[in-house]
Amino acid sequence: MLPLLMQIPVINRSRHPLPEYQTAHAAGLDVRANLAEPVTLKPLQRALIPTGLFLEIPVGYEVQVRPRSGLAYKHGIGIVNSPGTIDADYRGELKVLLVNLSDQEFVVQDGERIAQLVVARHETVAWQPAAALTETQRGTGGYGSTGVQ
Numbered sequence: 426m427l428p429l430l431m432q433i434p435v436i437n438r439s440r441h442p443l444p445e446y447q448t449a450h451a452a453g454l455d456v457r458a459n460l461a462e463p464v465t466l467k468p469l470q471r472a473l474i475p476t477g478l479f480l481e482i483p484v485g486y487e488v489q490v491r492p493r494s495g496l497a498y499k500h501g502i503g504i505v506n507s508p509g510t511i512d513a514d515y516r517g518e519l520k521v522l523l524v525n526l527s528d529q530e531f532v533v534q535d536g537e538r539i540a541q542l543v544v545a546r547h548e549t550v551a552w553q554p555a556a557a558l559t560e561t562q563r564g565t566g567g568y569g570s571t572g573v574q
C-alpha cells in the first residue's frame with residue numbers, strides 16, 4: 426500500500442513531462458530545462474535556466490533545488506545558490522541557476538535533467554530575544570575548530 430503522497434498543484438508550461446522520481450525511493454525529482462534553444466555555459470559562466478513550472482507548495486513546506494552529482498562530477502556543473510529555496514508563497518516560474526565550474530564549455534540542452542527538487546518540511550519561527558545563551562562545549566568554535574583527523 427503506497428503512502429498517500431502529498432499533492433502539489435503545478436502548472437506545466439514546458440514542453441516536457443513533470444519532474445519525476447527516477448527510482449522508487451529517490452529523495453529528489455529530476456527537473457528539466459525548458460529552452461527554446463541550447464544555452465552554452467563557458468567556464469565560470471552562470472545562467473538562470475527556466476523550467477516552465479509554476480508550483481503551489483503547501484504552507485510549511487519548501488522545495489529545495491539541488492545539483493545532480495552526475496553533472497557536477499562529469500562536467501563541473503553546479504548550482505550557485507545550492508540549495509535553491511522555492512518558497513510556499515512563490516507563484517513565479519521555477520528556475521535553476523547553473524554555474525560551470527569546469528575549464529570546458531558546457532551546453533545545456535532543452536529537456537535535459539539539470540537539477541533535482543526535494544520537497545521538505547520547514548519550521549516557521551519567532552525570535553525570542555535572550556540576554557545570554559547556554560554554555561556548550563563547542564562554544565564559539567567554527568570553521569574547522571574541531572580539527573581534521
Ligand SMILES: O=c1ccn([C@H]2C[C@H](O)[C@@H](COP(=O)(O)OP(=O)(O)OP(=O)(O)O)O2)c(=O)[nH]1
Pocket residue numbers: 490506508509510511512513515518519520521522
Ligand atoms: O533556485 C531558485 C531560487 C529561488 N527561486 C525563486 C523562488 C523563490 O521563492 C524566489 C526567491 O528566492 P530567494 O528568497 O532565494 O531569493 P532572494 O534573493 O531572497 O529574493 P527575494 O527578495 O525575492 O526573496 O525565487 C527560483 O526559482 N530558483
Ligand SMILES: [Mg+2]
Pocket residue numbers: none
Ligand atoms: Mg528571499
